[in-house]
Amino acid sequence: MTTRRAHEIVPRWEWRTFGESFGDAESRLRAGSGPEIEVSDELYVLSLESAASVKVRGGSMDVKRLEAVSEDGLERWRPVLKAVFPLSAADAGAVLDTLGVAASALARDEYTLDELLDEVVRPDPALHAIDVHKRRERFTFAGCMAELSQFRTEAGARRTIAIESEDPARVLAAVSELGLKSRTNVNVPRALKALVGIGAQRYAVIDIGTNSVKLLVAERRADGEWQTLADRAEVTRLGEGLDETGRIADEPMARTIAAISAMADEARGDGAVAIAAVGTAGLRLAANREEFAAAAHDRAGIDVEVISGEEEGRLAYAAATSGLGDAVGSRVVFDTGGGSSQFTFGGDDRVDERFSVNVGAARFTERFGLGGIVDDDTLAAAREAIAADLAPLDGRESPDALVGMGGANTNLAAVKLQLATYDANAVHGTVLDTVEIERQIELYRTHDAEQRRGIDGLQPNRAEVILAGACIVRTVLAKLGRDSLTVSDRGLRHALIVERFGG
Secondary structure (H helix, E strand, O other), X not given: OOEEEHHHOOOEEEEEEEOOXXXXXXHHHHHOEEEEEEEEEEEEEEEOOOOOEEEEEOOEEEEEEEEEEOOOOOEEXXXXXXXXXXXXXXXXXXXXXXXXXXXXXXXXXXXXXXXXHHHHHOOOOOEEEEEEXXXXXXXXXXXXXXXXXXXXXXXXXXXXXXXXXXXXXXXXXXXXXXXXXXXXXXXXXXXHHHHHOOOOEEEEEEEEOOOEEEEEEEEEOXXXXXXXXXXEEEEOOOOOOHHHHOOOOHHHHHHHHHHHHHHHHHHHHOOEEEXXXXXXXXXXXXXXXXXXXXXXXXXXXXXXXXXXXXXXXXXXXXXXXXXXXXXXXXXXXXXXOOOOEEEEEEEOOEEEEEEEEOOOHHHHHHHHOOOOOOOHHHHHHHHHHHHHHOHHHOOOOOOOEEEEEHHHHHHHHHHHHOOOOOOHHHHOOOEEEHHHHHHHHHHHHOOOHHHHOOOOOOOHHHOOOHHHHHHHHHHHHHHOOOOEEEEOOOOHHHHHHHHHHOO
């Protein structure tokens, strides 16, 4: 038996993506040196507890460990074992350790492949053995090793393109030159797990609002449950000046595109295999939304879908109702953002009506100068205008429950709780009554933006728009005849990620 250890082999930085077609990248690779064509039958051992690459090829066990992930999403893989069968118990234990499972069940001094599979791998629910037929075309491109491959399994086939080198800068340059920079780096074990339907997959949603951009990265486990990995917002004020011109101005567009690009990079760095991006009220109203979408695609490599107000309301309702238990009687869910507010009326498990109105915190902040200290007359005029624009709520029966979502509601809850650090679990389910909201309206009315930033619980980047947001929330309560509401920390992004990627 021959065993080679890690010190004999230099680790490489790798980038790989999967898909049906890679456009001009394929012809560019074939125009260079190569290809060398190789066909092989391999067996991968996949683990729910590890991202390691463990495969059997030509009678040898080949093990690589994911050693590092760069800020650019490149992965450095280090070979840690290459041994022919039969494996010694020590080598078999090393394989299991790399796969993240216990080696206590080892009872033999050495193992053939069949013995290892029958006695160790298949009995462990965390391990899966997958037969893979590969056809690889190998090239040299921009100083890197490159390959075009097809992987075939009983569950289906996937095509892949890969670039690797000891020098990460060369890998990044090659990927960029091939026009593949916007694609997600997905390693072989993760792709095989997705193909055969085991393990967890990570996805992301970017919600582009009039006032802020929100990112949700979540992992869908093999049992269908979701775990949130990142959930944050960045205020970019995309709608700044939109009411006056009907267009997104250059600076708000640049700020928002930069935030989207950073969030897309963050999601890919977290291992998201797909990203959905949606735009709401600000983009619905903007005459130059196509220009914005093109810039987002060029900078961040994502496609922005502008959804209707009705769709926005439906998603908001789905998010809220899934997070606050079963409904009892009638219920209204509203989500107030920077440019619009969405209302969904329902009860039990049904939805009766959905609509959107152009009432948002950013719009009224600009219109009435609510970003700093304001006098009583100005505040009264703003509240009167908000009430007029919320006329679609007039004359409706008071619901049995009212649920508020979005940045205004969650910040009002965080200020009530005096949260020095935002806690989504604490905010979710918080009850806000009219007394508390009026208290906060007066607090914000008498403080300028810089003073507001010192208030515990208020996100500093919402200091300018929080007064308008609080007035909108208070007006909704009055229109619907309620003296309190329940805050939901869940937004349309939480419903969208399940709908798009939950299958």
